[in-house]
Amino acid sequence: MPELELVDLDKSYGEIHALRDMSLTVGSGEIFGFVGSNGAGKTTAMRIAVGVLAADAGTVRWAGQPVGLAVSSRIGYMPEERGLYPRMRVGSQLRYLARLHGRSPAQAEEAVQRWTHVLGISSRLDDEVQKLSLGNQQRVQLCAALVFEPDILILDEPFSGLDPVAVDVMSQVLRERADAGVPVLFSSHQLDLVERLCDRVGIIKDGSMVAVGSIDELRGRGGLRWQVEGPAADTGWPERVPGARVLSSRGSLTVVEVDRPGQADDAGQELLQAALAVGPVDAFGPVRPHLVELYRHAVSDSGGPPTGDRVDEGARR
Numbered sequence: 001m002p003e004l005e006l007v008d009l010d011k012s013y014g015e016i017h018a019l020r021d022m023s024l025t026v027g028s029g030e031i032f033g034f035v036g037s038n039g040a041g042k043t044t045a046m047r048i049a050v051g052v053l054a055a056d057a058g059t060v061r062w063a064g065q066p067v068g069l070a071v072s073s074r075i076g077y078m079p080e081e082r083g084l085y086p087r088m089r090v091g092s093q094l095r096y097l098a099r100l101h102g103r104s105p106a107q108a109e110e111a112v113q114r115w116t117h118v119l120g121i122s123s124r125l126d127d128e129v130q131k132l133s134l135g136n137q138q139r140v141q142l143c144a145a146l147v148f149e150p151d152i153l154i155l156d157e158p159f160s161g162l163d164p165v166a167v168d169v170m171s172q173v174l175r176e177r178a179d180a181g182v183p184v185l186f187s188s189h190q191l192d193l194v195e196r197l198c199d200r201v202g203i204i205k206d207g208s209m210v211a212v213g214s215i216d217e218l219r220g221r222g223g224l225r226w227q228v229e230g231p232a233a234d235t236g237w238p239e240r241v242p243g244a245r246v247l248s249s250r251g252s253l254t255v256v257e258v259d260r261p262g263q264a265d266d267a268g269q270e271l272l273q274a275a276l277a278v279g280p281v282d283a284f285g286p287v288r289p290h291l292v293e294l295y296r297h298a299v300s301d302s303g304g305p306p307t308g309d310r311v312d313e314g315a316r317r
């Protein structure tokens with residue numbers, strides 16, 4: 001099945017080095033969440049992938065071939081700055097875009113009816129775009145990316161400003177498109193949503209990918225964490241376990257991370273035994289860090305675990 005590859009992209013705007021050897025791959029049927037701080041380079045990378053911006057170096061490939069005009073016209077793109085004509089009516093605009101991408105009048109009409117219905121804006125077909133709320137304009141924008149049945153979806157912050165119901169609808173649409181085999185790449189600062197929705201996540205910092213993988217992969221390669229409800233940490237039991245570090249301690253509640261790459265399998269039992277040697281343990285279990293913590297760690301200067309997975313995507317090729 002075809003996959004979208006961004007390979008060793010490099011881009012500068014004058015003095016600003018926006019992308020440095022940046023690579024990522026989105027497989028067919030995969031939703032890939034692209035996250036990073038403001039100015040990290042997400043929009044630049046996506047604009048290059050779509051073909052509206054040229055890279056200084058690197059390539060974008062689809063099904064193993066460099067992306068040319070024919071392929072880029074099959075990409076459904078939702079730009080961050082949005083791209084609708086404010087005075088044009090919703091229906092006319094969407095029909096026009098579908099026709100522009102080669103759909104017949106009947107196909108365009110069918111797609112406009114279907115997608116506006118799915119996204120809950122079918123009653124607004126005759127309204128000018130500028131008269132819609134920002135969230136509804138965003139729904140139209142997603143329709144615009146979908147009405148020509150694209151082979152690839154690239155969406156720049158599609159969820160920003162949407163209400164919770166619209167977020168759910170948008171999430172379902174992206175999942176359904178991915179299930180139909182479309183690679184879906186989107187950027188977002190809503191890390192809880194990315195964690196919930198994406199098959200894989202890429203974290204970009206200063207134009208370079210610093211971590212790539214499924215959430216479990218990002219969790220799994222670094223230090224493992226446990227929460228212990230029992231003897232207070234200042235009784236010294238955590239120090240008895242090699243590689244253990246207290247992350248937080250409040251009374252009887254202690255969170256400990258054990259950093260022993262490749263040999264942490266027994267660490268949980270060792271921690272439990274160490275705590276029990278000091279006093280009773282009421283609760284004990286692993287802690288699974290959320291993406292927001294993995295992200296903070298990956299973009300912090302210290303780097304290192306728990307994200308661990310400092311993948312050079314080039315190694316996947």
Ligand SMILES: Nc1ncnc2c1ncn2[C@@H]1O[C@H](COP(=O)(O)OP(=O)(O)OP(=O)(O)O)[C@@H](O)[C@H]1O
Nearest residue numbers: 013016018036037038039040041042043044045080
């Ligand atoms: N047209 C431009 N001219 C000059 N510099 C630019 C231009 N576009 C982006 N940059 C710079 O390139 C860097 C990457 O910006 P980019 O918009 O790709 O980041 P981003 O990760 O999408 O950020 P955000 O999350 O804020 O949207 C930033 O330093 C930005 O100021």
